[in-house]
Amino acid sequence: MELLKQRIINDSKVLPGNILKVDSFLNHQIDVELLNKIGEEFKKRFEGEKVTKILTVEASGIAIACITAQYFKVPVVFAKKYTSTNLDDDIYCAEVYSFTRNTLYNIRVSKNYINKDDKVLIIDDFLANGMAAEGLINIVRQAGAEAVGIGIVVEKGFQRGRKVVRNTGVRLESLAIIKSMDENEIVFEER
Numbered sequence: 001m002e003l004l005k006q007r008i009i010n011d012s013k014v015l016p017g018n019i020l021k022v023d024s025f026l027n028h029q030i031d032v033e034l035l036n037k038i039g040e041e042f043k044k045r046f047e048g049e050k051v052t053k054i055l056t057v058e059a060s061g062i063a064i065a066c067i068t069a070q071y072f073k074v075p076v077v078f079a080k081k082y083t084s085t086n087l088d089d090d091i092y093c094a095e096v097y098s099f100t101r102n103t104l105y106n107i108r109v110s111k112n113y114i115n116k117d118d119k120v121l122i123i124d125d126f127l128a129n130g131m132a133a134e135g136l137i138n139i140v141r142q143a144g145a146e147a148v149g150i151g152i153v154v155e156k157g158f159q160r161g162r163k164v165v166r167n168t169g170v171r172l173e174s175l176a177i178i179k180s181m182d183e184n185e186i187v188f189e190e191r
């Protein structure tokens with residue numbers, strides 16, 4: 001997606017530890033017009049797939065998932081990283097290792113919101129080592145539902161996420177795939 005790649009080149013920053021900071025348009029301040037185009041592109045990429053629900057993980061996936069859901073006309077469910085009084089014990093839970101924070105955490109989804117008849121499209125902002133994606137697929141499968149695909153805004157192609165997702169057998173669509181990056185240059189894979 002050219003518009004997205006241009007935006008990454010113009011407005012992102014490469015931080016130590018292979019972190020791409022996209023706070024000015026995706027992770028803190030949000031460019032809604034760009035998100036609209038992202039949602040439209042996901043709809044195009046997954047055209048023909050039956051989708052009944054979009055699943056993401058809080059916090060940064062929520063905005064992307066919601067705009068994308070407007071194109072699919074389905075509800076969004078977001079996995080919670082923290083326990084809360086809103087969430088009872090009847091949950092699906094998966095353990096995820098956080099790339100950005102270097103810690104293990106649990107993601108949780110109430111059993112009320114995914115069931116065995118659902119065809120779930122998973123959406124997230126980044127694919128790094130694939131741990132969040134794997135955790136979300138795990139939750140879909142615990143529910144007996146089908147993961148019809150994973151839509152990622154930015155894939156860091158030099159990390160192992162694609163391989164992890166391939167091993168699950170779930171179709172992956174990434175809108176921008178970074179081949180390499182450092183403070184001076186970001187190079188995309190052409191696909």
Ligand code: 5GP
Nearest residue numbers: 018019020099126127128129130131132161
């Ligand atoms: P993974 O689970 O694939 O290792 O990492 C994906 C998750 O970590 C995403 O949900 C995203 O929030 C976060 N993440 C991974 N790499 C980056 C990055 O380079 N920049 C930002 N902003 N978030 C990242």
